Amino acid sequence: MREVYVIGVGMTPFGKFPNRPYYDLGKEAVVKAVKDANVDKREIQAGYVGNVKAGMAPGQKVFKELGMTGMQIVNVENACSSGQTALNLAYTAVASGQYDMVMAVGTENLTGGRTGGEALAPDQDDIEGILGNVMPGIYAMRARRYMEQYGATDEDLALVAVKNHKHSSLNPYAQYRNLVTVEEVLASRKVAEPFTLLQCCPVADGAAVAVVCSKEKMLQLGAKGVKIEASILVSGLFKNQPSDMTIPEITQRASRLAYEMAGIGPEDINMVECHDAFTIAEFLYYETLGFCGKGEAASFLRSGQAELGGRHVFSVRGGLLCMGHPLGATGVAQTVEAVWQLRGQAGDRQIQGAKTAMIHITGGGVSGMDNAACGVHIFSV
């Protein structure tokens, strides 16, 4: 397999844009990424497009008015992991020698049009989902179990939101840029006990794009890219895992494969964008991705290591908690943040000397993690 680089990125701000269809958001991100990569758009040979809710052939609609159809376009869906699925296919297409330069696109509008209300409702035949076993409930049970098992407190969990808001206050692309206190987090309205509103990622619209390129092509273009050291996509089951619901088996498996592929370990990672859909999720991923031991998440967080200025900064863009989570777009937006950080272009939220970044996402069918996909990518400069 060949070496693969990201040579350009672009994204829209994330927020609620009910009047901007997904293809309009997608076009903005494509144009920005092409400009950032400083390439002729006609040299892009294929497009892998992550989207969940838009209906038929969304990628074609993104590329159409840019005059970029003709190439191979593959629309992919893997729930929350759709964006990293697009990136994985883009990586594979270039690594295998099939193409020299392609695009990974993630775009989603969850607030507008007919996809709004029903977007996150359980399937008709999903009895557990109809009875309440949807994402907030599933994560709430994991949180309660974790608190019971390791003595973590409501305040510990709230600190994840406090940290991520501190980060997002420095990010002009974030949906929520306000600072919050532990008291404010805990006083916000209840969603699924122990979660209050500020502990759940909000709905959002947005788009992000990465231009993915072979080393040979990059050198020929005189570009300087960020290397993709690992690209992993796996499937799995949540309910199928062993007795401990505080260990996300699919993430454990995917991250081990990614570390192996990159030949590094957590100690080498400067920043992580993880799937912090709820505050507890960051706790579970500190541990499962190998940044601290089991049950040590609260002290890891309180030590400052996961915060800007720390050794392993988590969710430096504000994470899903402050960006929001436009399903198909998130995985590619994580990539954009990694590239900006590794290039030293992240402005006020720049991680000094960042050399290696990991992005992680995990998602499943509507009623939870039962039909899951997990993506992990590692980048370096």
Added chain:
Amino acid sequence: MREVYVIGVGMTPFGKFPNRPYYDLGKEAVVKAVKDANVDKREIQAGYVGNVKAGMAPGQKVFKELGMTGMQIVNVENACSSGQTALNLAYTAVASGQYDMVMAVGTENLTGGRTGGEALAPDQDDIEGILGNVMPGIYAMRARRYMEQYGATDEDLALVAVKNHKHSSLNPYAQYRNLVTVEEVLASRKVAEPFTLLQCCPVADGAAVAVVCSKEKMLQLGAKGVKIEASILVSGLFKNQPSDMTIPEITQRASRLAYEMAGIGPEDINMVECHDAFTIAEFLYYETLGFCGKGEAASFLRSGQAELGGRHVFSVRGGLLCMGHPLGATGVAQTVEAVWQLRGQAGDRQIQGAKTAMIHITGGGVSGMDNAACGVHIFSV
């Protein structure tokens, strides 16, 4: 790139099964394909799953109860071309050396559940679609133009349906197996002039699977496969093409690439499964795929060449017109037919001495071919 073979196939009958969810249909096809390939299901390394309407992570739901999650699963969507998109990714994953044995799955339920009614409605912002520029209207305009330009008659078009019903009467997997006459076709209820009901492909549910394998792995297994000589997937625009709406540019382009990749021409092809969504479509594809000259479709058909017993049999399984068109499933079901024919296992509809098969599909967003994908594959024994 490595040589790639299909070493096993399976499918459900096509029909209206409102009470069989897509994953139930998909499971049946997976089990049949694994059995046909005579492999251990644990050796399947990835699944590429074509589906349009089922919502989040459909592939995971297909594989879950079969204990086949863990591997990479990529859910793909390209409107009518979703199934061939899955096949193209499966081909690429094996040809590139990424995997040795993977599955292409197509599954769709269009009649059941909440996806039924709205499934084929135009987008809210699709003014042309809302005004009637949907598939039957688009193909009807192409038909009228073709008839005007080349003098084809209503009877000529009806003969496509007569032929395909003759074929489907020999196919236990077809939704409609009755013989029809020209008079019956023309007397069926009007849909979009000049089309009557029997000239439009029906809604259907169904699933199909192909096990895709490297040559090395196939030899190791002692299996005998059907070789994939060409695997092409492109995007394009319908409205963007030159002045003549009777020339589907995207098909012309994809088929030329496929012939080039396989190093053969139409004269070498024994059978074609094309995208006969309406009777006129077969006419356009006789010509665009290179089996007769422009304007010669009616005489090509009347010569018997496209019929069982002829030199280039079109739609020997009954085509979309008699099978129906469960969007995500169709491209893989075309593959299943090609494999059965090339192995000499097609029963009463067997094409004697079939050595080379082509499958073709083209699809786009709801309101027609404006955001299109086209797949062409060529197989040989």
